[in-house]
Amino acid sequence: MYDFDTVFIGAGHASWHAATILLQAGKKVAFVEKDVVGGTCTNYGCNAKILLDTPFNYIDGLKRYKGIGISETPEVDWPALMAYKKKVISPLNQIMEGMFNNMHMPVIHGSGKLVDAHTVDADGKKITAEYIVLGTGERAMKQDIPGNEYIHDSRDFLSLETFPKRIAFIGGGIIAMEFASIAAQMGSETTVIEYTDRVLRMYPKKYTDRVVNKMKAAGVQFLMQHEAKEIRKTENGLTLSFADGSSIETDYILEATGRQANVENLGLENLGIASSRRGIKVDDHMRTSVPNIFASGDCVEKRVPKLTPTATFESNYIATQILGINPAPIQYPVIPNLVFTMPRISQVGVTIDAAEKTPDLYDIEVVEFGKRLLFEAKNQPDAEFTLIFDKERKLVGGAFYGEDAGICADIAALIINQKLTGLQLSQMIFTFPTESQAFLNLLVPLMLKKA
Numbered sequence: 001m002y003d004f005d006t007v008f009i010g011a012g013h014a015s016w017h018a019a020t021i022l023l024q025a026g027k028k029v030a031f032v033e034k035d036v037v038g039g040t041c042t043n044y045g046c047n048a049k050i051l052l053d054t055p056f057n058y059i060d061g062l063k064r065y066k067g068i069g070i071s072e073t074p075e076v077d078w079p080a081l082m083a084y085k086k087k088v089i090s091p092l093n094q095i096m097e098g099m100f101n102n103m104h105m106p107v108i109h110g111s112g113k114l115v116d117a118h119t120v121d122a123d124g125k126k127i128t129a130e131y132i133v134l135g136t137g138e139r140a141m142k143q144d145i146p147g148n149e150y151i152h153d154s155r156d157f158l159s160l161e162t163f164p165k166r167i168a169f170i171g172g173g174i175i176a177m178e179f180a181s182i183a184a185q186m187g188s189e190t191t192v193i194e195y196t197d198r199v200l201r202m203y204p205k206k207y208t209d210r211v212v213n214k215m216k217a218a219g220v221q222f223l224m225q226h227e228a229k230e231i232r233k234t235e236n237g238l239t240l241s242f243a244d245g246s247s248i249e250t251d252y253i254l255e256a257t258g259r260q261a262n263v264e265n266l267g268l269e270n271l272g273i274a275s276s277r278r279g280i281k282v283d284d285h286m287r288t289s290v291p292n293i294f295a296s297g298d299c300v301e302k303r304v305p306k307l308t309p310t311a312t313f314e315s316n317y318i319a320t321q322i323l324g325i326n327p328a329p330i331q332y333p334v335i336p337n338l339v340f341t342m343p344r345i346s347q348v349g350v351t352i353d354a355a356e357k358t359p360d361l362y363d364i365e366v367v368e369f370g371k372r373l374l375f376e377a378k379n380q381p382d383a384e385f386t387l388i389f390d391k392e393r394k395l396v397g398g399a400f401y402g403e404d405a406g407i408c409a410d411i412a413a414l415i416i417n418q419k420l421t422g423l424q425l426s427q428m429i430f431t432f433p434t435e436s437q438a439f440l441n442l443l444v445p446l447m448l449k450k451a
Contacts, residue, residue, distance in 0.1 A: 002118060002128040002129050002130050003030075003127050003128045003129060004028045004029055004030045004127065004128070004129040004130075005022065005027040005028045005029060005129065005130050005131065005322075006018075006019070006022055006027060006028075006029045006030075006129055006130065006131040006132070006133060006322060007029070007030050007031075007032060007112075007120050007127055007128075007129035007131075007132050007133070008029065008030070008031045008032070008132075008133045008135055009031075009032050009112035009120060009132065009133070009134050009135065009136060009266070010031070010032075010033060010039065010112075010134065010135035010136045010137060010297075010299075011031040011033040011037045011038065011039065011096075011097075011100075011107060011135075012038060012039020012040065012041065012042065012135060012137055012297065012311070013039060013041055013042075013135075013297065013308050013311040013312050013315065014039070014133075014135030014137065014296040014297025014298065014299070014311040014312075014314065014315050015031060015039075015133060015135035015296065015297075015315060016031070016037075016038075016096075016100070016315070017312050017315035017316050017319070018133060018296070018315040018316065018318045018319035018322070019031065019100075019105055019319075020103075020105075021316065021319035021320075021323075022319055022322060022323070023103060023104075023105055025319075025323055027322075027323075028104075029105050030105060030106045030107070030108060030127065030129075031100065031105065031106070031107045031108065032108045032109075032110060032111075032112035032120055032122045032127065033107055033108070033109060033110075033112075034109070034110060034111040034112070036093035037093045037094075037096045037097040037100065037107055038092055038093045038096050039135075039137055040137055040138075040155075040298075041308045042092050042093065042096070043089065043092065043093055044154070044155040044158060045154065045155075045158075045308075046308055047089055047092065048085055048089050048158040048159075049158065049178065049340065050340070051084075051085050051088060051089065052081060052082075052085055052158065052182065053178070053182065053340050055076050055081060056076060056181070056182050056185045056342065057340075057342060057403070059073050059074060059075075059076070059185060060185070060342040060343075061378060061403060062074075064378065064379040064380060065379055068379070076185065076186065078160070078162065078163045078186065079161065079162060082159070082160065082161060085158075086159075108122045108125065108127065109122075110122035110123030110124075110125065111123055111265065112266070113265060113266055113267040114132070114266060114267035114268065114270055114271055114273075114293070115267065115270070116270070116271070117132075117271060117290050117292060117293065118130065118132070118292070120132060121267075130292065131292050131293070131294065131322050132292065132293045132294070133293075133294045133295070133296055133318060134266065134280060134288070134293065134294065134295040134296070134299060135295070135296045135297045135299065135311070135315070136261070136262040136263070136266065136299045137261075137262055137297060137298045137299055138259040138260060138261050138262060138279075138298040138299065138306065139259060139260060139262055140153035140154060140155070140255070140256070140258075140259055141255070141257055141258045141259060141260050142255055143170070143228060143255060143257065145228060145229060145230055145231065146229075146230045146231065146232075147230055147231030147232055147233070147238075148231065150231045150233060150238055150253055151170070151231065151253050151254070151255045152252065152253060152254045152255070153254065153255060153256070154175050154179070154254070154256060156254070157179055157254050163183075163186050163188060164188060164250075164251040164252035165188055165189060165251055166188060166189040166190075166191075166237065166249065166250040166251040166252070167180075167183050167188050167189070167190055167191070167250060167251065167252045167253075167254065168190075168191040168192075168193060168240055168248060168250040168252070168253050168254070169190075169191070169192045169193065169253075169254050169255075169256060170193050170228050170240075170253065170254070170255040170256065170257060171193070171194065171195075171255060171256040171257040171258070172192055172193075172194030172196070172198070172199030172200065172201075172222075172224075173199070173200065173201075173256055173257070173258070174200070174256075174339050175256035176192055176199075176254070176256040177192070177199055177200055177211070177339060177341050178339060178340045178341060179254065179256075180192050180215065180220060181211075181215065181340075181341045181342045183220075184215055184218040184219065184220050185218070185342075189219070189250075190215075190219065190220045190221070191220070191221045191222075191223060191248055191250065192215075192220060192221070192222050192223070193223045193226045193228060193240075193242075194222070194223070194224050194225070194226070195225065195226065195227055195257075196224070196225065197224055197225055198224070199212060199222070200339060200341075200345070202337075203339060203345050203347060203399070204345070204347065204351075204352045204353075204386065204399045207345045207384075207399060207401040208345065210382060210401060211341045211342075211343070211345065214342075223242075223248075226242045226243075226244070226246075227242055227243040227244075228240060228241075228242060228243075229241050229242055229243050231253060234249075236249060237249055237250060237251045238250050238251065238252075238253060240253060259298070259306075260277040260278075261275070261276075261277060261278060261279035261280065261298065261299045261300075261301070262299055263275040263276075263277075263279065263280055263299060268280065268288075271288075271289075271290050271293070272289055272290075273288045273289055273290060273293065274288075274289065275301070276301060278301045279295075279298070279299050279300045279301035279302065280295040280299055280300055280301060281301050282294070282295050282300055282301070282302075284329035284330055285321055285329055285330065286300070286314060286317060286318050286321065286330060287321075294318045294321065294322075296311060296314040296315050296318055297310075297311035297314060297315070298311060300314070304332050304335055305335050305337050307335065307337060309335070310332075310335060313332070313333075314330070317330050333413070333417045334348050334349040334397075334413055334416045334417055335348070335413070336348035336406075336409035336410055336412070336413040337409075338405060338406040338409060343380060343383070343401060343402050343403050343405065344400075344401075344402065344403060344404075344405035344406055345399070345400070345401055345405055346399070346400045346405040346406055346408065346409035347397070347398065347399040347400070347409065348397060348398055348409045348412050348413045348416065349388065349395075349396050349397030349398065349412070349413070349416045350362060350388045350396045350397030351388075351397060351399070352364065352386055352388070352397075352399055354397075355388045355397065361390065361391065362388050362389065362390060362391075362396065362397075363388070363389045363390075363391070363393075364386060364387070364388055364389075365386070365387045365389065365446050366384065366385070366386050366387075367384065367385040367386075367387065367442050367446075368384055369383045369384055369385055369402060369438070369439075369442065370382055370383035370384065370402065372442070373438050373442075375433075376433055376434075376435065376438040377402060377403075377404070377438075378402075378403050378404070380402050380403060382401070382402075383401060383402030383403070383404075384400075384401045384402065385398060385399070385400050385401075385408065385439070385442070386398065386399045386400075387412075387443065387446060389446070389447070393421075393422060393446075393447050393448070393449060393450050394416075394419060394420075394421060394447070395412060395415050395416055395420075395443070395447065396416055397412075397416070398412045400412075404435040404439075407435050407436060407439075408435070408436075408439045411436055411439055411440070415443075421447065422443075422444050422445075422446075422447025422448040423448070425440060425443065425444050425447065426444050426448065428440070
């Protein structure tokens, strides 16, 4: 007889969604958590990021109306905004833990380690379960260079008490570009350092170039093909040196060069469960090499984007596996992804690059949303969509540039996943005048173009 039906190592999105489903099905579940309940997204990531980002996005929007109804745009009081962030975000893990305890899903605090296929050691306390789910997430990587003790990560940035006058970002990915967008509006001397020849490589270059040019106009410096070699503390701040012999002076350095899976000290080797820095190896049912042990979320080695919604999707799927109600292997839908630069960039499904390489399979249509519907594009003339269709004129992919890029990518994901036709969409009515309705009005004629 086991202590629990299922024990989750980790209490973030990769775990608690499955736990609540199992609980509703009458199963006895528990969490082992060495940090705080809710995981990175809830406490140190997405939630804090969007809270801090929103005022800057509003101000960016107001600037587009300067001279046409808006005379002055406000400035962000960072300490006041950070105090609000702490008031809203800091209690979330305690609220969630209280809810879990009230639901009789206990949280056992400690570092979970596999002893055998049915036993977890939580700092000396042995817990047994029929099933075990690993949802340990990822952490930020840090370069092994002299002075790396002065490097900060995204978790540090999202808790900054005062904003630095000079800030440098090592890396040109999503986190760096999102935070650099905020830093630029704060008026900080901002530098983005990228090892390769471009930033945001996973997004269309024509849209990332627009974001970069806008940030450059705001004073952001981009150092491309630069490799950080050393950080030294000086009387005036920090000196960041590069492999080519050049250097910059700054006050704060944030590295965002990638993340690695939390797979160490889990006891995986005790059971022969394979893993690497990229994550734990699982089969097409999210099982490790030990059939009753699953893995979910960012700690899994996979090709699909490591996003909170992906972790939630996997968590829900694992619950159906444990309950024995879904024999099918996991089938990922198309997954929209969004970078919170100003303006936003999103994409979903077949990419522009893939479509351009196989013109016999796809047609590409560029829609100048801002120029055609300026008022619905919130006075953003360069807002634009690039839509990918198969030869039957069904939507199969898209990239979006503009404030409403996220909304459009979500609608596109729904259309793609449901394989909706232009005729079916033409029989739907959305609220007017809204971003979703504007997108639909521009999309439907293109889908019926050659039907």
